[in-house]
Amino acid sequence: MTRKAVASALAIALLALPGDLSAQPAAAPGSPPDAAIDPGDDVEALLARLQGQIERMNQAAADRDQALEFLEKQVEAAAGALGTTGQTADSLRDRAAVLGDELDQVRRDRAALTDRLETVEDERSRRLGELEQRLARLDETLAGERESRAAVEQTLAERETALGEREAALAAARERLAALEKQGAAAEQRGAGLAAELEESRREVARLTGLLTLTVEQLRGAGTALEASRERVQNQETTIAELGRRLDEALAEKLEELSRYRSEFFGRLRQVLGERPDIRVVGDRFVFQSELLFGSGSATLDPAGRKELAALARTLNEVAADIPDDVDWILRVDGHTDRVPVRDRAAFQSNWDLSTQRAIAVVEFLVRQGIPPGRLAATGFGEYKPLDPGEDEIAYRRNRRIEFKLTEG
Structure with missing residues (x-):
């Protein structure tokens, strides 16, 4: 294989890597990968995001292993090719040094990626523990909510029953109201007749008042005659009593x-x-x-x-x-x-x-x-x-x- 072919193979291997591994610094221990996890997020969404990150990290590690294996094979192929073509030892050493440096960098990146994966696994375990605790609390809360819901449903059923009774009472009240409205209409008609009768009664009262005034005057005039009659009656009663006494004596x-x-x-x-x-x-x-x-x-x-x-x-x-x-x-x-x-x-x-x-x-x-x-x-x-x-x-x-x-x- 020629030098140009080896260079082309290395370029292809480097391009096969998902991004520049050397440009991605290792994550600090305890820090969440890619994006921070909000404790207020939904539990299912949080698990999905964490699982996605883990899958992406596993895929990146697998891709880097494949690239490393590819480079090792290319180095071996390049070494064999250099032996057959009679290249100089210095040029081969230089090229091997470059490839070795690149291989070391790949190994460091792999080690960093492994550390990062372990950190992610630890974070995952910690987060899973927290999530389990949250799930336990959520289960307790859910049980309380179910009890509350049962109580609310019972209360709702009672209120629906009461509402039905109130609706029935309202219907009856509406019927009574309709009957009262009919009675009110009839009462208005009777009221019109009573108003006419009342006016007639007022005129009659006025007439009777005048008659009463006249009668009072006549009674006042007759009062004097009545007083005189009372005196006469008293005298007559005295006479009658005397006659009665005499009659009783005669009868006896x-x-x-x-x-x-x-x-x-x-x-x-x-x-x-x-x-x-x-x-x-x-x-x-x-x-x-x-x-x-x-x-x-x-x-x-x-x-x-x-x-x-x-x-x-x-x-x-x-x-x-x-x-x-x-x-x-x-x-x-x-x-x-x-x-x-x-x-x-x-x-x-x-x-x-x-x-x-x-x-x-x-x-x-x-x-x-x-x-x-x-x-x-x-x-x-x-x-x-x-x-x-x-x-x-x-x-x-x-x-x-x-x-x-x-x-x-």
Whole structure:
């Protein structure tokens, strides 16, 4: 191989190197290669950048190894070529020295690159440790964030539920609002009518106010007359009270006088009728058993009953002749029956009807005996005023009776 060929081969080998290795100084220990690593960078991006730098450094070391091997081969080839061509020893030595220097420089560059690669590996290990620590902290943070997210999601679900309820309430409120608006429109229409009624009422109030004023004036005028009337009324009340007192005294006197005539009438009647078990005095009444005057279930007076009533009428006429005209008296005839229902419904509807018909028959007989009709009264009580509450024949017999009571009219 000629000298020119060896030079060309060296040039090609040098051009095959990725840049001037001698121009790249070795990195200081602990310093990041190529570019500084920002701790705030994303973990994945940081790992990607660091991995890229390591791959580029490995590729550069491989390229320099290949160039060194190529140079060694070229040196050996050049040495063989020089032996065959008979070049001078000095020129060969010079060229070998140059190539040796270049080889030494390549070896130094390789050693620097190796040191730099080891530094990068150490930095990588350190950074990986830091990244693992950061990943651990990030995992803890992520777990906390997940818990927070779960709590937030639960809160969000609750708020969504509450929001749904509020939306439903809002929809209901809107419906109520629509209904209220309709009611408001109807109220406005009613308000217009009420306004007209109010105006009419105001006019009526004005009219009534004028009328009230006139009435007040009239009342004031009538006040004086009323006061005078009050005095007259007081005087009249005093007079009425006095007349009432006198009337009470007179009434008491008449009642006392009537009581005296009643006692006289009953006394004389006892003398006339004698002591008989079927005629007795109960309080202020003279009592005849019905069997003395009527047959069973009949309202027609028996002959014996007429005889007894005729004696009663004579005695009453004698006593009545002595009673002053200003004493108002009547003889009340009361009919009573027992609780046994009437048998002849064609003649009497009830015991009440039977007792009333018997009282009327007695009154009519007394009228025929000369007793004034205005002094007589017929009353029927049926079975509702019993003397004996028993349920036997003795009680029934006592309850079937005609009572005579001389009382005020």
